[in-house]
Amino acid sequence: MNNIFLVNGSTRKKGFNAQLMQKIADIFSECNVSVRELHWQDIPVFCQDNDYPPPPEVERVRRDVVSSMALFFVTPEYNGYCPGGLKNLLDWLSRSMNPANSRGESFIHNRITAVTSAAAGGGVAVRHNMEQLLGFVRTQVVNEYSCGVAIKKDDWKSGELTITDDEAAGLRRFVLSFLQAVKEREELKLNPMI
Numbered sequence: 001m002n003n004i005f006l007v008n009g010s011t012r013k014k015g016f017n018a019q020l021m022q023k024i025a026d027i028f029s030e031c032n033v034s035v036r037e038l039h040w041q042d043i044p045v046f047c048q049d050n051d052y053p054p055p056p057e058v059e060r061v062r063r064d065v066v067s068s069m070a071l072f073f074v075t076p077e078y079n080g081y082c083p084g085g086l087k088n089l090l091d092w093l094s095r096s097m098n099p100a101n102s103r104g105e106s107f108i109h110n111r112i113t114a115v116t117s118a119a120a121g122g123g124v125a126v127r128h129n130m131e132q133l134l135g136f137v138r139t140q141v142v143n144e145y146s147c148g149v150a151i152k153k154d155d156w157k158s159g160e161l162t163i164t165d166d167e168a169a170g171l172r173r174f175v176l177s178f179l180q181a182v183k184e185r186e187e188l189k190l191n192p193m194i
């Protein structure tokens with residue numbers, strides 16, 4: 001299991017979601033699973049005129065995602081939705097890999113995905129909206145144990161994300177269910193009869 005990416009929807013380096021992403025990375029690490037961060041923050045706004053070939057930054061991100069099996073998103077909630085930059089990333093990834101066939105498989109097609117969030121109310125709205133979007137772009141969304149982390153009153157002042165024991169237990173269960181989906185996919189691929 002070495003082709004899992006963590007995707008921070010925030011462009012802040014030490015923001016609440018960067019801190020939550022570190023916590024998620026620690027849980028993966030405790031499960032002996034190595035993960036990498038997907039670096040997407042330098043990609044330009046989508047333009048259909050530049051789709052094929054895309055700008056080099058997009059080419060790099062598309063290549064990373066094609067090489068992956070699964071993506072775990074950690075995102076802020078902006079006005080009830082995901083940040084525009086993250087939607088922009090998914091627009092680039094949703095395009096067909098084959099320029100001659102616009103209905104062909106996309107760069108993100110069939111990846112296993114999950115979404116968590118550090119937001120005022122645990123990101124209920126953004127998790128719901130992102131899951132819908134990830135389903136729309138035909139990924140396999142894992143959300144049975146979906147959960148987020150609430151940014152508490154004092155966290156806003158300190159800039160440090162507090163994670164309660166209950167939230168930590170929920171995150172762990174969520175990550176384990178995500179890993180289970182990845183494992184099942186790996187087993188399917190190993191079976192030459194399927």
Ligand SMILES: Cc1cc2nc3c(=O)[nH]c(=O)nc-3n(C[C@H](O)[C@H](O)[C@H](O)COP(=O)(O)O)c2cc1C
Binds near residue numbers: 016017078120121123
């Ligand atoms: C444009 C904008 C809209 C926001 N809308 C929401 C919102 O709908 N719900 C929420 O919980 N927080 C909202 N926030 C506050 C974010 O939770 C906060 O800025 C948080 O620090 C962003 O995450 P980050 O620290 O990982 O960048 C909004 C912030 C911005 C800048």
